[in-house]
Amino acid sequence: MITGKTNCVGILGYPVGHSLSPVMHNAAFEKNQMDYVYIPLPTPSTELSVAVSALKAWNFRGANVTIPHKVAVMEYLDEIAEDARMIGAVNTITIRDGRAIGSNTDGIGFIASLRKAGAAPEGGKAVLLGAGGAARAVVWGLLQNGIENITILVRNIEKGSAFAERFASHGDIKVYAFDDAEAKKALRTCTLLVNTTPLGMAPKLDAMPNVDWADVAEGAVVYDLIYTPLMTRFLREAQEHGHQVINGKDMLIEQGAESFFRWTGIEPHRPSMEEAFDSFWESRQKND
Numbered sequence: 001m002i003t004g005k006t007n008c009v010g011i012l013g014y015p016v017g018h019s020l021s022p023v024m025h026n027a028a029f030e031k032n033q034m035d036y037v038y039i040p041l042p043t044p045s046t047e048l049s050v051a052v053s054a055l056k057a058w059n060f061r062g063a064n065v066t067i068p069h070k071v072a073v074m075e076y077l078d079e080i081a082e083d084a085r086m087i088g089a090v091n092t093i094t095i096r097d098g099r100a101i102g103s104n105t106d107g108i109g110f111i112a113s114l115r116k117a118g119a120a121p122e123g124g125k126a127v128l129l130g131a132g133g134a135a136r137a138v139v140w141g142l143l144q145n146g147i148e149n150i151t152i153l154v155r156n157i158e159k160g161s162a163f164a165e166r167f168a169s170h171g172d173i174k175v176y177a178f179d180d181a182e183a184k185k186a187l188r189t190c191t192l193l194v195n196t197t198p199l200g201m202a203p204k205l206d207a208m209p210n211v212d213w214a215d216v217a218e219g220a221v222v223y224d225l226i227y228t229p230l231m232t233r234f235l236r237e238a239q240e241h242g243h244q245v246i247n248g249k250d251m252l253i254e255q256g257a258e259s260f261f262r263w264t265g266i267e268p269h270r271p272s273m274e275e276a277f278d279s280f281w282e283s284r285q286k287n288d
């Protein structure tokens with residue numbers, strides 16, 4: 001029951017009607033028997049500064065931040081944690097002593113999902129396809145967890161070089177075009193191959209990044225950040241070629257679990273979050 005003492009968290013975005021976060025977090029709060037509620041907070045860009053002030057005024061414990069505010073929100077926060085600074089985006093705000101602190105849990109979520117799948121990253125060699133926002137979180141997670149050998153394959157070398165420059169003081173990140181001979185070399189020796197592009201995401205199910213499976217090291221774990229669908233064409237082909245595959249569902253759950261922990265100091269009941277994820281998508285698919 002929501003009472004005058006209930007703790008509030010929420011999600012700032014626009015729109016937020018599609019977001020899974022309210023159902024995942026509220027399921028965990030209920031299972032954990034915590035007096036918390038997670039509220040959708042649809043926030044047009046012109047109201048973002050007011051919304052951050054309101055979180056403080058209303059004594060929220062914090063909030064998630066989603067599209068289109070992950071970068072823009074940074075200028076309204078009192079402090080930016082190192083993970084959000086390195087990734088260049090905030091997905092979690094924690095309110096502490098009246099101060100709004102921005103951080104990013106996507107990198108931790110990615111690594112937690114790898115470990116859950118039994119694919120510990122330490123000492124490996126990663127190849128990432130794409131160099132957008134999610135790729136920055138993946139790279140930061142990998143650098144923090146013992147993978148320093150990272151190759152990024154991109155369609156736009158200029159953007160890719162700026163990406164590598166951002167992390168240059170933390171590791172040796174190489175950037176090549178998809179069709180570069182060096183790209184093939186990196187694929188032949190990688191232990192982890194990650195699709196961070198949106199290619200293959202619903203509704204464009206036939207799309208996939210340009211990878212020749214003959215080039216990919218036997219035994220490499222193949223990961224797709226996409227979670228709609230759970231089995232993309234990229235993962236299906238990887239599985240057919242004998243690779244262990246991981247989809248983006250656990251990263252989504254784990255980044256949420258880390259936000260939950262940052263607000264409350266308590267680990268959420270993950271199976272409830274997962275059940276909420278599954279039933280949300282089931283009902284979405286029926287209604288689409």
Ligand code: NAP
Binds near residue numbers: 134135155197226
């Ligand atoms: P983004 O910032 O737009 O980055 C997308 C990247 O993919 C860019 O580097 C882009 O290249 C590249 N790209 C797009 N189309 C391409 C194509 N046809 N060929 C080659 N490269 C292409 O997007 P994002 O926020 O990083 O998200 C990427 C994906 O990750 C989405 O599917 C998203 O749903 C998923 N994601 C999942 C989680 C999770 O928790 N599982 C979290 C975050 C994101 P250019 O820079 O040249 O445009």
